[in-house]
Amino acid sequence: MxxxxxxxxxxxxxxxxxxxxxxxxxxxxxxxxxxxxxxxxxxxxxxxxxxxxxxxxxxxxxxxxxxxxxxxxxxxxxxxxxxxxxxxxxxxxxxxxxxxxxxxxxxxxxxxxxxxxxxxxxxxxxxxxxxxxxxxxxxxxxxxxxxxxxxxxxxxxxxxxxxxxxxxxxxxxxxxxxxxxxxxxxxxxxxxxxxxxxxTQFILSHAVKVVERLAQALDTADVIGAMSLEGLMGSARPFEPELHQIRAYKGTQLVATRLREMLNGSEILESHVDCDRVQDPYSLRCMPQVHGASRNAWLHLKELVEVELNSVTDNPIILDAENAISGGNFHGQPLALPLDYAGVAAAEIGNIADRRCYMMIEGRFGLPKLLMKDVGLNSGFMIPQYTSAALVTENKTLCFPASADSVPTSLGQEDHVSMGSISGRKTLQIIDNLEQILAVELLYAAQALDFRRPLKSSPIIEGTHAYVRERVAHADEDRVLAYDIKAMHDIVKSGALVHLANEISKKEKIDLNGEYKQEFSF
CATH class of the missing domain: 1.10.275.10 (Fumarase/aspartase (N-terminal domain))
Structure with a gap:
């Protein structure tokens, strides 16, 4: 029923x-x-x-x-x-x-x-x-x-x-x-x-979709980011709870918890615990701060969207036969601003993901240059990063806040407008691009992790890596990588990695979201 x-x-x-x-x-x-x-x-x-x-x-x-x-x-x-x-x-x-x-x-x-x-x-x-x-x-x-x-x-x-x-x-x-x-x-x-x-129902309906799709993209970015860190043999120390308790942003603490729990039990990380790498580059070390800031932006949008969902936004408002108020409840500014903010938040997740992609093809930290042993005749994984770079820049151009502009209409009667409909539409475009960037990172992270064998990762990363490998094989020589990116995009867009990570966490009795589980859900 x-x-x-x-x-x-x-x-x-x-x-x-x-x-x-x-x-x-x-x-x-x-x-x-x-x-x-x-x-x-x-x-x-x-x-x-x-x-x-x-x-x-x-x-x-x-x-x-x-x-x-x-x-x-x-x-x-x-x-x-x-x-x-x-x-x-x-x-x-x-x-x-x-x-x-x-x-x-x-x-x-x-x-x-x-x-x-x-x-x-x-x-x-x-x-x-x-x-x-x-x-x-x-x-x-x-x-x-x-x-x-x-x-x-x-x-x-x-x-x-x-x-x-x-x-x-x-x-x-x-x-x-x-x-x-x-x-x-x-x-x-x-x-x-x-x-x-x-x-405001056009703006609002787009905002509802942003809340849903950005939440899934943020969860997916954490999983792929953890896989990239494993492939690059990074450190999980920057995710320790004590560090984030003394700068206690909700989003940062959530992401730190998720990364820490997803990586717990990894043979790969344990294998280099005493190595001479003092600090990882920011795109690994600062995932809680960057992913977390975008989480905070998402949370702000969700809270305002749920106010708007239960509001009356037409005009005039009829209180009774003697009391009709001509006001401005129809003005889209309360949603236009957080939608623009959410667009920047989504773009930044793509920006940091592209930096991890670049790091994985540099030939650093024991990985082969361009993520392939035999390059020269083969170009390896050089070019997918061009795609992610193009999408990152496209997102930057989409980040101009529509709400910062206003063109008077209605012969000046409506002399300040929100342009929030544009904020909603372009934020969804940014999320479209973000999902493609994450697909490229997932392709790279899976390939990088292959070079760490026979060492195994944590149960969650092993499970998600196996899921990817059932759909896209390891590459020893050049092939049409657009097909691989498409397969990875299907995984990202479907939310399959998030679902699988959640299922494994239940089986392993791992709490991925800690005390903020309810707050960051909808």
Missing amino acids: KKVFNYGIDRLTVNIALDIARGNTKGVLNGKAKEKVLKSQSYVQEIVAKGDVVYGVNTGFGPLCTTIISEEDTSTLQHKILQSHSVGVGNIIPKETSKLMLITKAHALAQGFSGIALTTLERIIWHIDKDIVPTVPEKGSVGASGDLAPLSHLFLPLIGLGEVYTEDGSRAITSDVLSRLGMKSLQLGPKEGLALING
Whole structure:
């Protein structure tokens, strides 16, 4: 039996939002939520009947806020706003991201501050439950006054316009799908169009994906970093708990614990405990500090995302028939800043991973130059590091904070905007590149570890290395390494290394995450 989530009542988390999007949890409207929605709608109807001037209910939008709309035209106004604001361009965002937009908007509307009709909210939930998800172009939002263009596209199907992903994932014209299913389009009432398109759900849904994907990349980077350290015969002393207790950042302590436990019991490390290497290079020695700083950035983003998941971000907010507040809850700055920060955090994980790659092909610490015994005729593993270097630099160019820019819109009425939609999209691009960089490091680390035989590593590193070797063989001569990188990327993107490391840690009774396990999960 599926878990149940009550829109507008229960607390939404990243994990629950993803579970609803993937069909593992069912979102419902219970009686209490319906009552709140109906009461809020009645307030709007009362405002219209009294003729009180309230922005977006009986006025135009943006710079047209002083243009009064007659009572008989208030419904037409809401229909027109969806049409006029549907100006998105570029590629269509993934279906799951669009579905997250529906889920997060449904939860916000169900809290009873938006004046939405119950039938409209129920239709949104119908789209979620039936997996008939509107298509949304990726570009066009400036991240203030809400994600106007993306949300307009998201809700065109309510009035019979636009396109949708059907149940099988193909795209179709909305009117054709509604006709096939015997459904009719809706007639929106006062304020409904504005309530639908004002909000941060485009930024928020991208942020949900960032939280999920960056968490997995960070866990994977720790595993691959530990394998690289073994291949380079580095030291685990810099991960001792006493060192990190006197500079007690949560992320640093978490990573130090993970590395220490993953490396515990390694014959490779024990074999050179009394060697004359005084200190390892920073990309090995400072993994807790660098990976840990990115962990802290992730934690900050997750905390703010879960505030936003349970917020109402449209405008105006309807408290009652006498109290409608035109405010700025739609402004995307609270998410734009941490999304940009998370992008830098992701890029830095790729940066330090590339440095470890370079170290492994230098011919240092007992490894053959270019990670192959017979080079000259063979180029060995020279060129994959070019790929990681290119991706590192691409990520640096993507790290310019979109939130540092603002272009006035709406004839100056919206004179400061967050550009948070760009922050969300480009942070996911950075994570795409990071996963490829980690794939290159994994290729190198597995090859380097082969040269340490017959010595064995710890149970976790031995297990993850064996998993890699089942899919990609050791290279004694040149071959098309793009295929190897692709195989490694599949491993990284799937989260298989993290899953395997966790399974081995349970079997070996190893605690990889220590006291911060709950805090750094979602």
